[in-house]
């Protein structure tokens with residue numbers, strides 16, 4: 001089971017904790033970068049072209065590293 005997932009939100013792709021799930025319209029979540037982001041709806045066709053949040057990228061990398069160390 002994945003401990004995080006990439007999710008388009010607030011005009012960037014952020015990392016959210018937990019497995020991927022469906023979000024409601026205008027639902028907010030706290031990303032790994034500590035920003036509270038507004039999740040993009042699944043039918044937003046442009047969301048996939050948004051850039052990745054750099055802070056989330058770094059945070060996700062650290063999660064992966066600690067998971068590797070434990071394993």
Ligand SMILES: [Zn+2]
Pocket residue numbers: 013014015031032033034035053054055056
């Ligand atoms: Zn972020």
